[in-house]
């Protein structure tokens with residue numbers, strides 16, 4: 001399973017990064033055991049049978065014209081060769097492999113030797129592979145990817161046999177609607193670190209008056225027969241100037257805990273709350289070894305950081321001591337052809353659209369998004385509700401609980417230093433009408449509290465009266481589809497229902513409340529007047545009725561945000577309620593605006609001015 005430190009692979013004076021993205025060889029098999037039995041990892045896949053070219057990163061489902069591959073359940077195999085330079089064979093160097101994410105489960109072999117196994121998609125994992133590489137010559141990597149979801153995976157699913165004319169066929173069932181895309185979804189990197197390397201850094205920032213304080217903990221790993229390991233930490237501003245530093249000699253591997261103070265610090269502000277939102281400094285970390293006679297820089301790593309605080313009360317959420325109101329969306333990593341594969345043009349486009357529409361926040365519904373996506377949020381001041389992959393959590397077993405916690409451990413480990421992350425969401429629509437969910441979520445939330453300082457939330461679908469998880473949350477998030485799943489077409493019910501439900505949540509828990517999802521499926525180009533469900537007019541009408549309720553609620557102060565479901569249309573599993581996928585987007589899947597986009601923009605821009 002994952003290492004404790006999972007720093008993003010960045011090159012530096014002491015580190016090299018090599019990408020393994022590109023076309024891999026790919027093969028699926030109807031028998032998940034076949035490749036293991038026939039040891040496809042022990043020889044080149046291309047020699048063990050026919051393969052097809054498969055791009056990495058990408059989901060594999062929509063790349064071919066095969067229905068069977070789109071709906072494949074079980075294991076698929078990826079394989080490629082790569083070279084490692086002779087210069088990397090050095091007793092002072094380690095070579096690592098790192099996957100940004102593989103969904104759902106991955107077994108990795110290099111040169112026929114198993115090197116790493118990782119379960120839970122959407123999260124990175126890495127492994128020191130120094131010992132298994134061939135230097136100065138060719139290597140091969142094989143990855144077996146299993147997309148099967150069960151009662152104890154995160155998220156959960158179940159397997160079912162359906163009868164066909166050709167016999168029984170196993171199908172994957174799941175209760176959430178987004179398509180269970182699978183494959184090597186994010187970049188694959190080889191990178192080097194020195195033998196003695198910076199293993200992790202954790203940052204916490206505070207503000208006193210105009211002074212910013214950066215507390216940090218740097219840990220290192222690796223042995224070195226030197227008398228002393230030293231650490232030097234510089235804070236570098238956005239113009240590249242080193243403005244403060246601190247150092248310590250003779251540090252232990254477990255860490256150098258220190259702080260840097262900056263008079264007149266430039267704070268990290270959300271988008272449109274400051275002329276320079278998303279201001280980032282860089283924490284430049286160097287570790288060195290020294291003897292009586294010499295001093296050697298061993299490793300250098302640069303960690304972007306933002307200086308900001310997060311506080312919350314029973315009625316508000318404060319960034320840098322100013323209350324914030326979140327205006328944004330639930331989203332998905334989803335696009336045509338690539339599915340959930342990382343696609344940088346799409347990432348850049350999405351942020352341009354978010355800014356165009358005046359959003360200042362979104363939730364990474366319903367799983368952690370790519371690190372490259374999170375970087376944009378840090379840099380542009382978009383506030384993130386960072387969600388773990390638990391969706392529709394049900395059948396609360398101890399095995400599930402452990403994995404659910406693991407997913408949060410790995411998520412927090414990955415994103416703990418990101419200024420954009422302002423809340424952890426521990427679940428989407430868990431089945432918290434059951435009393436058994438109470439102990440389960442107490443335990444999940446305690447786990448998060450032991451790891452990090454940020455507020456905890458979840459997107460709750462149950463009604464306030466019969467709900468067992470809200471009590472453990474710092475901020476109450478609810479999903480509600482008035483005039484869509486309930487009373488479709490009856491937009492008259494919206495204002496009353498939303499106002500009274502938000503009030504009930506606040507009354508029950510005395511905590512800030514945010515609506516995490518509301519919306520209507522809208523077929524682009526369908527125009528029906530007077531407003532009729534599925535039309536562009538209806539989406540506008542439904543949103544407008546919600547806006548009325550939100551404006552009343554905002555004045556009551558405990559209501560801290562509105563998130564439309566969804567930013568863009570996305571692919572779903574096949575269902576009679578979905579026409580070519582979920583169409584609740586304000587943008588189409590191709591990121592073109594529906595009529596509602598300008599309507600939302602008007603509101604979000606206005607809110608930005610008012611608040």
Ligand code: GCB
Pocket residue numbers: 176177178366428429461479517565582584
């Ligand atoms: C929800 C889910 C979300 C769905 C949405 C819908 O409550 O949280 O994943 O996509 O409803 O459109 O049905």
